[in-house]
Amino acid sequence: MTATPFEEWQRDLFAHHGAGRLREALAVLAAPPADLTPAQRARADFWAACLHAQLGEPGAALTALERVRDRGEWLAPALLERDPDLAPLRSLPRFGALLAAWRARQREEAGRHSPSLTVWAAREAVRGTLMALHGNAQAPDSLRPLYADLTAQGWRVALAGSGQFGGPGALVWDDPAQADAEVAGWAREVGGRPVWAGFSAGAGVALRAALGGAVPASGVLAVSPSLPAGLLELTAPARVPVALVLGEADPHTPRARTLAGRLRGAGVPVNEWTHPGGHTHPDGWAALRAGALAWLTSAV
Template identity: 30%
Template sequence: MKVLTFQEFTRQLSELYDKKQEITQAFEFLQQEYLRFPEHADQTYYWRIFMAARLGKQSLALQLFQEALDHGYWFSPDQLEKDEDLISLHPLPAFQKMVEICRQRLAEAHANARPELLVREPAKHADSLPLLIALHGNWSDARSTQEAWSDVTTRGWLLAVPQSSQMIGLNSYTWDDRQQGSHEVFTHLAVLNRTHTIDPERVVLGGFSMGAGLAILLTLRQSTKACGFVVLAPYLSEAELETLSDLLDRQKIMGRRGYIMVGEEDTRCLRPYPKTQW
């Protein structure tokens, strides 16, 4: 029997939930399978809370929220207050009290937030290693990101997965502050160059969503001296998009390459770009 991975579990759950008429089925599937993934309990708790709320099970949603807090988990206060799936809980005093607990825990976590780096060695070592630096998306972390990129280690690449210090929730980080994020990636690269023999001609940046956008900017601006980027569903602000034409023109001379993968229904990534050839 094929083992259900967390990625496959998430995909199946999303497919059910996106079909509005199958939310009940999605919740039943989640309740049946979530115990398989104790290392992702913070995520599965949140999903169970908002699905229960969507199904009109407010008492169950509050019970799950309290249970999550009792186990030491917490969620982004901003997300809790803006998530439309939780709108039926917003007027309830018990919900607001638990949101305040999350706000307190976020403040405590902010005081100790530091950039981190996960490194996976290649299966076979060489005198000089190619390096892939993979940046997580917003609302994610390095731990849940590294598996998606780990196959490169079987091909002789060193994999480095930075985790932003910009915390917004438990195991949830962002790259919203581009300057700070750029500095952290640059610092990680400097450390890697001290601890490993890196091939400077084969340093590639990768990433997803907001992390993908940062990977593009770092490569094109040559903040990290990367030879190219490979990204999935990148997000760039309108102001960042405006700068791309000039940045891309410079790459034609320098020979750098970039690959962008995006789903055909991803309207945020496929919105019109201002006079930019990707």
């Protein structure tokens, strides 16, 4: 799988940020690839705001966010509300004005949004169906480069998009009842017993649905899962094999390992693949994914 210029740029930026090289990360932001989409340009200004806020430069951070507004674009309010990097800005009037305006925009546009499902047919003899769920504040296209090539390996691939609209390119899973209803609908649409794959909150939604017996499943591929409330207390999980991809530097990993232990105690097959990184898909993803899918197929 070949990364796009934007993905390579983002990876370089995040590597500097993860190592605490904030000035170097800002230098990467100052040299973007050509032809950024409006959503990518807005996300870049958001990253700039986070970096400046961490560096103790609230004025520069607010200016970065206001660039988004001045272009007629906007960001998901949840990004501004939840990202810890922006905590120093939240008491400032300029920040409050942006957040209020973008909350109003989100309410206005949310009613026009609905869940989506894109299905790609396998180009070889069908090995199975993989249903992929994006992370919070992401969109189905974020998973395209991670799974599209599986169609050449005999997989039918379905990319699902939450019907909960958080902002441009930022779909969320905040309402569990709505998420569960959408997952059940997608399961009926694709039929059979798919492998449910997901990243972060999407992985949590997939785990809840499959282990709770709400959807047919031949396995779950959970990457950096952010676990929903109640999952650790599940007393009689379905015996659906679970492949966990965990970053050693990911703050979500300890809870995921607690879940793994409880599932094993309940007789659920669980395997783990670890990498040294954080809350992300790791380098060498294609090989790791191949191993996880091979194990899931054999564990059924």
